[in-house]
Amino acid sequence: MVLETNLYFALIIIGALLILYEAINPGFFAAVPGTTMIVLGIMFLMGIDVFNTVWGVILGVASALIAASLSVLLYRRLSPEQLPTTLSRDSLIGREGKVIREVGGEEVFGKVLIAGVEWSARSTGRVLSPGTPVRVVSSEGVHVIVEEVQL
Known part of the structure; x- marks a missing residue:
């Protein structure tokens, strides 16, 4: 049980690091997997096993899709609407x-x-x-x- 709990916290920490990396290096698209990992880690800590039951899988996939969709919407809102700049000689x-x-x-x-x-x-x-x-x-x-x- 302790090993599983540590893995769940690891999911949350890795997700947070991905979001931090995205904040430092915009455009890397790490926010979506980072948010998804955080949501899944929290679900595991709440006792929802997304691997062993049909409802767990459905709830896990739905939560991950919602988290990813919200991340994309938030990212679009925060990022400026401009074309990327390309410089060549x-x-x-x-x-x-x-x-x-x-x-x-x-x-x-x-x-x-x-x-x-x-x-x-x-x-x-x-x-x-x-x-x-x-x-x-x-x-x-x-x-x-x-x-x-x-x-």
Whole structure:
């Protein structure tokens, strides 16, 4: 009985950890299984055995479906209605950012921050120091080519 009770608490704890992980990393879709595990753990602790009787199975499945449905509805309500943002080196052309590690014209050791993402970069000409505002003019391979933005 003690082992079973520990397993039921483990279900609840794992479910809570999944929900916590979802809160930290939205989009992982751990809230639904987390909520379901919590509900099933509570049902077990209440003495409802969802494995040994037909009514237990029906009640367990119904409770899990209700918990999952409520999780999805709550998640939709809390999450913003927006399309996911996808950035590729080609979609950066024309965007502005700033140099975060010195960018030269020949080497690709420089780094720029464009739309909150760090990219390897080289300049169209002269060396650009950190903090310099830049605009992406093209891309080659896995890096972008930038020019200084004149303020």
